Amino acid sequence: MERKWVNTQLSGMRGSWSDAPSASNITFKNYDHMEKTLAAARTYVVQFQEGEVERKFQGTTYKFQFQYRDPWKWIVDLLSDPSLSSDIHWYPAQKFLCEDGVTTQLFDEPYTSGKWYKIQGTLPQVRNLPHCYVPMALWLDKGMVTKRVRKHPIILRPLFLNSNIRNASGNGGGVLVGYMIIPIDPSDSDDRNAAQSIDWARFRRELMHKAFKIIFGSLIQPAKHGEALTCGDNILRVCYPGIPITSIDGEEACSVSACRAALALFPCPRCLVHHNDLDKICKSFTLRTTETMKRFYEDAMAAPTKTESERIIQSVGLHATENFFWSLPNSDPYSANSYDLLHSDESGKWGKHLWPLLLDALKTKGYKGRLTMK
Ligand SMILES: [Zn+2]
Known part of the structure; x- marks a missing residue:
């Protein structure tokens, strides 16, 4: 808001607009005071x-600028905050319900998950010097902030704090770490053939992973070797950040995993299901892992010909993109998808998604008008 509008509003709210000007709780005197x-x-x-x-x-070479803030600095702020330290889960735990001779393991907050438990087991065990995993959830999605402006915010939430804190907006809640680049398509996407579409998708994905490298780059060293921090409760701990969970839709999941999505023979960002087996929803398929996908990428890069390189990378439905998350330990981007998006509702259910398709299928079967949506 412009200086003159701020000044008009502040003087009005502190003066003639107020019933009792002397009782106004607004302490900003004017624009300069507010800015200071x-x-x-x-x-x-x-x-x-x-x-x-x-x-x-x-x-053509394209250059993009974007805004971001250092996630490691934010994590250090949280870990060294005395008002949060009693709420932080420094270790994973297992919860069991024992009832009538039956034992059932319970999973609620992330610290009760098997994944965190497994990761903790890989960290060094040193007497009197705790080594702790510091997990975060990553959320990102494109959206309109006004009628004309589209933004692609990236938000992190601390998984070592319970949901009532990390999902709220106060201290310990999610933080906007930056805006992903949104490249403007230089040509008409309808006129492209399949190879050109793949090229454009790869370009966008490469930009995304290069931006990830800048935004999350400060996490790599502490994630690999740990960083000793005096935490808010005055205890020295060696902390290892990681991003074990992503909260993203199907399109973003393909971008973060650098997969080829719907056009590929292996379109799932989480597993190696063949395109023809997508309807076999009760069958299990080999899961993608950082280790295996990185190996395919490296084999493709080392291939003697471009054709051979393409064949290798296509055989698992990947783009030839160096995935940033491969460099961040304990942050497997494939298992980070909370559930198998593609095999459930990758294209969404209602509105213009699966709903019209379902209505069409019912119509061709002669059931038109027999199903209503409440
Ligand atoms: Zn899958």
Whole structure:
């Protein structure tokens, strides 16, 4: 808002617009005072900085700037905050319900998950020096913020705090770590053939992973070797950050996994289900892992010819994109998809998604008008 509008509003709210001007609770006197106060407050939170990536597409080099803030600085702030330390889960735990001789394991908050339990077992065990995993959930999606402006926010939430804290907006809640690049399509997407569509998808995915490398780059060293921190409860711990959970839709899941999605023979971002077996929803398929996918990528890069390289990378439905998450330990991007998106509702259920398709199928079977949606 412009300076003159802020000044008009503040003087109005503190003066003639108010019933009892002397009793106004607004302490900002004017625009300059407000700006000065906000600047002082900003020193307590991690600031945004500018990142830049460049990439070639069909012979032209494109440069993109984006805003982000350092997630490791944010994590250190949380871990060293005395007001949060008693709420932090420093270790995983297992919960059991024992009833009538039957034992059932319970899973509620992330610290009760098998994944965290397994990761903790891989960290060094040192007497009097706790080594702790510090997991986060990643959320990102494109959306309109006004009629004309589209943004692609990236949000992290601390999984070591319970849902009532991490899903709220206060201290310990989610934090906006940046805005993903949204490249504008230079040509008409309807005129492209399949190979050109794959090229464009690969370009976007490569940009995304290059941006991830800048945004989350500060996590790599502590995730690999741990970083000793004096936490909010005055205990020294060696902390290992990681991103074991992503909360994303089908399209984003393919981008984060750098998979080829619907056009591929193996379209699932989580497992190696063949395109022809997608309807076999009760069957299990080999899961993708960082280790196996990285190996296919490296084999493709080392192949003697371009054709052979393409064959290898296509044989698992990957793009030839170096996935950022391969470099971040305990952050497998394939298992991070909370459930198998593609085999359940990758295209969404209602509205313009699966619903019209279902109605069409019912119509051809002669059941039109026999099903209603309440
Ligand atoms: Zn799958």
